[in-house]
Amino acid sequence: MTDWHDSVARPVGRRAVLLGMAGALLGAAGCTGAAREPKPGAAGSPASPSPTTSPSSTGAPLPSTTPWRPTSAEIHPEVKRRAVELVEALGAWPSGRGGASAARARVAARGLPTALVAQAGPLRPSADEAVVQVVNAQYGGILADSASVLVVCRQWTRHGGAVRAGGTTVDVRLARSRTGWTVTALHPARPGAPEASPPAGVRRVLADSRIVLPPAAQADLRSGQVHDNVVTAMLRLAGTYRMYVSVVRSGHPLDVFGTSRPSDHPRGRAFDVWRIDGHAVVDPATPRSLVERFMRDAAAAGSYNVGGPVLLAGGSTPNQFFSDATHHDHVHIGFRA
Numbered sequence: 001m002t003d004w005h006d007s008v009a010r011p012v013g014r015r016a017v018l019l020g021m022a023g024a025l026l027g028a029a030g031c032t033g034a035a036r037e038p039k040p041g042a043a044g045s046p047a048s049p050s051p052t053t054s055p056s057s058t059g060a061p062l063p064s065t066t067p068w069r070p071t072s073a074e075i076h077p078e079v080k081r082r083a084v085e086l087v088e089a090l091g092a093w094p095s096g097r098g099g100a101s102a103a104r105a106r107v108a109a110r111g112l113p114t115a116l117v118a119q120a121g122p123l124r125p126s127a128d129e130a131v132v133q134v135v136n137a138q139y140g141g142i143l144a145d146s147a148s149v150l151v152v153c154r155q156w157t158r159h160g161g162a163v164r165a166g167g168t169t170v171d172v173r174l175a176r177s178r179t180g181w182t183v184t185a186l187h188p189a190r191p192g193a194p195e196a197s198p199p200a201g202v203r204r205v206l207a208d209s210r211i212v213l214p215p216a217a218q219a220d221l222r223s224g225q226v227h228d229n230v231v232t233a234m235l236r237l238a239g240t241y242r243m244y245v246s247v248v249r250s251g252h253p254l255d256v257f258g259t260s261r262p263s264d265h266p267r268g269r270a271f272d273v274w275r276i277d278g279h280a281v282v283d284p285a286t287p288r289s290l291v292e293r294f295m296r297d298a299a300a301a302g303s304y305n306v307g308g309p310v311l312l313a314g315g316s317t318p319n320q321f322f323s324d325a326t327h328h329d330h331v332h333i334g335f336r337a
Contacts, residue, residue, distance in 0.1 A: 062156050062163060065092070068134035073284050075328050076147070080137045082181045083149035083172035086112055091123045091132030091155050098127055112183050119186040122168045127157035132167075135214055136274050138246050139326045141257020145176040148257050152214045152246050167215035169251030189251030191219035198222055201231040210238040213245050217271070220249040226268040229335040233301040234271065241294060244275035246330060257326065264305070270334040281309060282329035291331065295321065298333045305334035 068084050070077035089106040103124060104114040117124070123132075132155045140148030154167035171187035198206070202221045205211055211234055213221070220226055226249055237243060252265035252272075264270035276294050279286035291310055298306045299320055306312075308331040311323035 062129065062131045062158055063133070065131045065133040068137065070137070071282075073282050075139070075142060075325050076181075079142065079147045079174055079181050080139075080149050082174060082183060083147075083151055084134050084137050085110055086116065086172065086183050086186075087123065087134060087151045087153060087170055088132055090117065090120045091153060092130050095129040095158075098124070098129065100124075116183060116186055119188075121186075121188040122166075123155070123170065123186075123188060125155075125157055125166070127159055127164075130155055130157045132156075136244075136246050138272065138274055138330045139328070140171055140253045142325050143258055146258075147174045147181070148172070148253050149174065150247055150251055152216070152251075154215060169214065169216040169247060171251055171253060187251075187253075189216040189219075191216055191250045192223040192225060194219065194222035195224040198224065199228075199231075201228065201235065202226070205231055205234050205238075208235065208238050210242040211235075211245065212243070212275075213248075216251050217245050217248040220268070223249075225249060227335055227337070229302055230269065230271055230333075233298065233303060233333060233335070236301045237294070237297060240297060242277050243273045243294075245271055246274040247272045264334040267337075269337065270305075270332060272330045272332050274330045276331075280329075281331060295331055298331065301333075302335060303333045304336050305332070307332040 067088060070080040070084075074080055086107065089110055090103060093102060093106075100117055103117045103120070107114050107116055132153050135152045135154060137149050137151045140150045142148075149172045151170045151172055152167075153169070154165065157164050157166065169189040171189075172183055173185040173187070174181050175184050198221070202224075205221060206213070206218060221231070230248070234243075234245075247265060248271045249265055249268045253263060254266050255261060256263050265272075273294070274281055276286075276290055279290060281291060288310060291308060292312060295306050295308050295310065295312055299315060304317055304320060305322070306320060307322045307324070307327040309323060309328045312321040315321050
């Protein structure tokens with residue numbers, strides 16, 4: 001393992017600010033929008049929300065959702081399960097149960113600290129009721145006694161007779177105790193305000209059906225804080241693959257987990273892919289040849305730092321490829337400034 005790639009090492013704290021951001025805490029916000037969902041049935045993924053809607057208690061329709069659960073293919077599946085069940089508890093409530101006291105009751109019922117409710121941010125918008133669909137949960141870092149799980153979700157809220165679509169990505173921090181894993185902190189994504197007129201490349205990415213982006217990643221691109229190399233590489237890879245992006249800039253740890261080295265993600269110089277051509281990276285049934293080819297094509301698209309579940313030999317630069325437990329469930333694609 002080299003000392004510069006987006007990997008893991010020792011436990012670490014979290015910076016309060018990100019260079020170049022004015023007044024926004026990165027790695028820690030929600031956004032509105034919608035995008036295409038993955039097909040149901042893959043390892044570790046939920047069924048997509050049904051196109052038919054189920055009526056709420058007051059008649060306004062909300063989509064049907066499915067709980068996300070890890071599979072045995074995961075490294076420490078109980079860590080992801082613990083992170084996801086908290087996000088699902090915070091991000092969904094029936095009519096009249098959206099207040100802080102009701103949220104604390106839901107969290108307490110899962111044996112987790114009720115103080116986490118105050119950290120939920122965009123997971124608890126003002127709404128009469130809400131449903132949440134976790135799209136994916138991937139590691140931001142996994143060590144012996146601490147972990148970061150990036151929970152990517154969509155959320156639908158009802159305000160009177162209107163239903164709004166939104167969602168966020170939450171960096172859920174966990175620690176291991178004698179009795180198991182518990183959540184210690186939440187850092188919802190804060191993508192920043194959108195540009196008035198996004199560049200042509202960004203507009204192409206947002207319109208490309210072969211690049212499936214969750215809400216926070218869409219907002220990252222619209223904010224103008226994503227490097228041109230990322231946009232170019234996405235478009236190039238989309239010429240060969242249909243890829244499902246999990247994280248771009250916000251909702252990711254500011255530092256490489258377990259170190260004090262800044263991650264390329266919050267600087268807008270990386271993106272992660274959790275599903276390729278309909279195959280989840282974490283699924284043992286996914287052809288290794290597909291993952292390896294995708295990783296090599298990502299390097300050919302200009303990435304100096306490609307990580308995934310397979311350690312590849314070669315590369316145009318030393319240590320261009322890496323693999324570790326954190327990247328067992330996704331492919332990391334990083335760029336220099």
